[in-house]
Amino acid sequence: MSDMDDMDDGSGVVKKFMFLNRKAPHGTVYALEGLEVVLITAAFDQDVSMVFTDDGVYQLMKGVDTKGIEVKDFSKTYRALEGYDIEKLYVDQVSLDARGLTEDDLIVDVTVLSVDEMANLMAEQDVVISF
Amino acid sequence: MQFGILVNEGPYNHEASDSAYLFARTAIEKGHKVPRIFFYHDGVNNSTRMAEPPQDDRNVTMRWSKLAEEHGIDLVVCVAAALRRGIKDELLAPGFRISGLGQLVEMGIQYDRLVTFGD
Numbered sequence: 001m002s003d004m005d006d007m008d009d010g011s012g013v014v015k016k017f018m019f020l021n022r023k024a025p026h027g028t029v030y031a032l033e034g035l036e037v038v039l040i041t042a043a044f045d046q047d048v049s050m051v052f053t054d055d056g057v058y059q060l061m062k063g064v065d066t067k068g069i070e071v072k073d074f075s076k077t078y079r080a081l082e083g084y085d086i087e088k089l090y091v092d093q094v095s096l097d098a099r100g101l102t103e104d105d106l107i108v109d110v111t112v113l114s115v116d117e118m119a120n121l122m123a124e125q126d127v128v129i130s131f
Numbered sequence: 132m133q134f135g136i137l138v139n140e141g142p143y144n145h146e147a148s149d150s151a152y153l154f155a156r157t158a159i160e161k162g163h164k165v166p167r168i169f170f171y172h173d174g175v176n177n178s179t180r181m182a183e184p185p186q187d188d189r190n191v192t193m194r195w196s197k198l199a200e201e202h203g204i205d206l207v208v209c210v211a212a213a214l215r216r217g218i219k220d221e222l223l224a225p226g227f228r229i230s231g232l233g234q235l236v237e238m239g240i241q242y243d244r245l246v247t248f249g250d
Contacts, residue, residue: 007233007236009233009236009237009240009241011240011241013240013241015239015240017236017239023250028250029172030139030172030250033171033172033211033212036211036232037171037232037235037236040231040232040233040235040236041236041239043233044233044236044237044240046236046239046240126239127239127245129137129239129245129247130247130249131139
């Protein structure tokens with residue numbers, strides 16, 4: 001994408017942006033279009049964190065195959081996040097447990113947080129955008 | 132305080148754009164500033180002047196245009212989300228413009244609060 005080059009709003013301000021991913025990867029467009037905002041925010045050299053909670057944990061699940069529903073499989077993008085200096089990936093422990101998942105089921109390295117730890121992390125942010 | 136507003140849902144199907152409108156109007160009434168509102172996902176459907184709701188219903192798009200004109204609000208529609216949904220420059224209601232996601236990120240950087248309306 002041409003607008004993935006470094007961007008600048010001219011202020012030099014760096015804020016903590018958290019992207020809260022709550023939806024399954026398919027079924028709605030939120031996860032796909034949400035990723036675009038994450039990448040652009042990183043291009044603005046902001047301090048980006050991504051949180052996966054509720055059905056959002058399915059966005060990181062191994063073995064996704066979208067052929068049957070004839071939509072784009074964008075799960076590779078999560079593996080490429082490191083290349084955009086997006087390395088703070090957090091997953092909600094309760095959401096994993098409720099779906100019978102563990103860290104081993106996920107395609108990228110994440111930090112698993114308890115509800116209290118997640119609340120503390122959110123409280124530290126300047127901007128929280130939820131998709 | 133300066134508020135940025137993000138609208139993620141289309142009009143009529145979902146209450147998000149009504150709530151966003153009421154929030155913006157009230158914030159301004161209370162003396163706050165709302166310099167820009169960004170429309171993303173199906174929220175881009177708020178911008179088309181082709182919409183003709185029944186006369187006894189609110190006209191969501193015209194309401195945005197009026198608020199923007201009265202208070203100098205920049206109504207920005209995401210280009211990628213708009214193209215995907217058939218929203219083009221020639222369909223835009225007064226006060227709306229199409230631009231990139233950088234305009235959304237700038238709101239987060241520059242304003243005191245960014246408030247999201249959506250599912």
